[in-house]
Amino acid sequence: MTSSTNGTYDRRPLIAGNWKMNLDHVQGITLLQKLAWTLDDAKHDYSRVEVAVFPPFTDLRGVQTLVKGDDLDIVYGGQDLSPEDSGAYTGDISGQFLEKLGCTYVLVGHSERRTIHNESDELLNRKVQAAYRHNLVPVLCVGEGLEVRQAGTHVEHTLAQLRQDVAGLDPEQAGELVVAYEPVWAIGTGEVAGPADAQEMCAAIRAELAALFDESVAARVRLLYGGSVKASNAAAILKERDVDGVLVGGASLDVDEFANIVRFEHHLVTG
Numbered sequence: 476m477t478s479s480t481n482g483t484y485d486r487r488p489l490i491a492g493n494w495k496m497n498l499d500h501v502q503g504i505t506l507l508q509k510l511a512w513t514l515d516d517a518k519h520d521y522s523r524v525e526v527a528v529f530p531p532f533t534d535l536r537g538v539q540t541l542v543k544g545d546d547l548d549i550v551y552g553g554q555d556l557s558p559e560d561s562g563a564y565t566g567d568i569s570g571q572f573l574e575k576l577g578c579t580y581v582l583v584g585h586s587e588r589r590t591i592h593n594e595s596d597e598l599l600n601r602k603v604q605a606a607y608r609h610n611l612v613p614v615l616c617v618g619e620g621l622e623v624r625q626a627g628t629h630v631e632h633t634l635a636q637l638r639q640d641v642a643g644l645d646p647e648q649a650g651e652l653v654v655a656y657e658p659v660w661a662i663g664t665g666e667v668a669g670p671a672d673a674q675e676m677c678a679a680i681r682a683e684l685a686a687l688f689d690e691s692v693a694a695r696v697r698l699l700y701g702g703s704v705k706a707s708n709a710a711a712i713l714k715e716r717d718v719d720g721v722l723v724g725g726a727s728l729d730v731d732e733f734a735n736i737v738r739f740e741h742h743l744v745t746g
């Protein structure tokens with residue numbers, strides 16, 4: 476499979492479901508339990524393809540209990556974190572709380588945080604640093620809006636976000652990073668960037684990481700595509716050389732659809 480290896484480093488594909496502000500803690504547990512059963516029935520090999528979910532904060536304790544209790548291989552993360560560790564920050568969630576809840580990952584800079592909450596790259600850089608302080612792997616989201624895409628400056632725009640958001644990381648930290656390219660015009664719209672668009676940007680991100688850090692860092696970082704991913708288009712996107720996974724919004728709320736995305740290798744063989 477082209478997306479899982481570059482010859483030296485094995486980049487295990489990551490299929491991540493971002494539930495956004497959907498599913499209360501009861502619904503979240505029900506969906507996760509069904510997902511685990513569906514993948515078990517399909518004999519999913521988690522060592523080949525990693526599966527992560529990003530539930531709302533209020534679901535995380537239940538998710539932790541289920542994952543631990545049933546010894547699931549599914550991992551999970553928060554949808555955001557505070558740049559601070561503790562204090563008078565009403566409504567914010569510290570990375571140390573996410574770590575305590577067993578989170579592996581945390582989303583940083585999702586376009587809905589950048590646009591609805593006006594999060595700046597300076598703030599996102601502090602959130603990336605906070606994630607590492609608490610042993611969380613940041614899934615850093617970058618990408619352009621429609622106007623930028625139409626102006627043809629999408630690569631430059633996205634790399635500028637990346638540079639600011641990862642400033643100050645050491646190579647070891649940078650090598651663990653996951654970067655999700657999410658063209659804002661393709662999120663929740665049904666519009667999907669083509670596999671070639673996803674590859675163009677992921678290759679540019681990898682080259683930028685090589686320039687900022689070194690080739691071995693760039694070769695280790697997993698790059699995801701996000702934006703209207705479904706079972707019907709996932710395999711073609713994941714076949715691209717520099718695309719190592721997908722960040723799925725809407726389709727992650729449908730167990731069968733999401734399980735079919737997780738099993739994209741099967742579609743590559745049979746589809």
Ligand SMILES: O=C[C@H](O)COP(=O)(O)O
Binds near residue numbers: 585662702724726
């Ligand atoms: O985090 C996920 C992305 O925003 C994509 O969402 P979507 O699959 O609903 O377009």
